[in-house]
Amino acid sequence: MPLITSAQRRNQLLKAALFFPALTLSLLTLSGLVAIWLNRDIFLPGRDLAEIRKSGKLQVLLSYDPINYFIYKGTPMGYSYELAQRFADELGVRLEVVPVRNLNHQIPMLRNGEGDLIAHPMTVIESRTDDVSFSTPLDSTRQVLIQRTRDSSATGHRMVRTLEELDRKTVYVREKSAYFNNLMEIRQRSDIALNIVPVHGSLTTGELISRVNSGKIDFTVADSNIAVPHKALYPALDISTVISRRQPLAWAVRKNAPQLRSALDHWLAAEQRTGYLQMLRNKYYNQQYRVAKHAFSAFYSEDSGSISSYDNLVKTGAGTIGWDWRLLSSLIYEESQFDPKVVSWAGAVGLMQVMPSTAAISKISRLSDPELNIRAGTAYLGTLEKEWREIGDPATRIKFILASYNAGPGHVRDAQKLALKYGANPALWEDNVERYLTLKSEPRYYNDAVAELGYCNGAIPVRYTRNILSRYQLYMQVIPK
Known part of the structure; x- marks a missing residue:
């Protein structure tokens, strides 16, 4: 047996001293990577029920089809859309639809925080359960x-x-x-x-x-x-x-949103007991003529690019004031649902619910005529554009204009003055002028000396503005400019 010199022994000991810590470090690194993989959901965007309520909106991922989500005669409709809207109402927040162009992307979009909920019914299969948390089944299918x-x-x-x-x-x-x-x-x-x-x-x-x-x-x-x-x-x-075989269908949330999942499950169970889910299934899945009526209609917006039979008039009117015709269409839908014969209790007439006194400024009298009605309505919108030109940001300015079209610019000016008096920003809408317009229904505020026009049920123009802009977002998703 050959003798080992002291120098060789020192080299062996040195190699061992270097090898074992390196091995230990490698094993620790590997175990750490495994732990990270097994607990990768902790790195998902953190937005659960409390954050949703704080933000005031529920973002749902939806793909466009003639059953679950579509726009027909200017109206957002569909099994999933109506159900998601009802859930948002239950949570006390507004619904925001995030369009999914590629269904293979909906789970990555959810995990990346682009939405809170996949509202397109998904088959519950094992390969998906690692990535999402499924709700109580809505239905089953084969x-x-x-x-x-x-x-x-x-x-x-x-x-x-x-x-x-x-x-x-x-x-x-x-x-x-x-x-x-x-x-x-x-x-x-x-x-x-x-x-x-x-x-x-x-x-x-x-x-x-x-x-x-x-x-x-x-x-x-x-x-x-x-x-x-x-x-x-x-x-x-x-x-x-x-x-x-038969498979359950469900909605999906991120795995790090247990509060949202719990609220969704409790709500679905309650809606199942009331019969609402069955009613909605009958409406969209069991009445086959309804699908054919929508999908073959000239007003099925994905195929036709049309919102109403007044599109050409709306485009002309929008062009005179530099508006997107889809925004003007959303306003008209909010006012009359495209019914040229409707007359309000206050005497507002036609598609854009123009008051005769407003139309008289433009020397227009036949407000039941759709073309003349749109001409009078857009002329008034042009006046409001000038009224609010001080608001530099166009996206903010449009909110002042819409609220003024509904409630009159005087009440919005009052809300600005209240905002300024109480330390808010009179040039911003959300959480500022919007808030004080809503507060104009309370005596403390409508009796304030700066509120020259007094009482206003400000929640109505605030909701009016939100509705128009939310619908406009939906129109932009599926209807070309």
């Missing part, structure tokens, strides 16, 4: 094959009725979707030559169903609750071949 009906005696083609008959068929589904995962499992389990074509996440299930109907593709897959109303649009489609 996946069905979407195919065109075929007359086998005439064409020689047979309808696909079993999983085995999917052999050598090509099915188009959205990439990373529950449909894609299910088809992959079917192919592996059944050992068939099924060709699964993943399509971009920006294509909705409804668009793929339309492609089957037009003959561009032969097969896609949809949840039965989506397939049934779409059959009303496309009677030549067959949706009777079931290819999955």
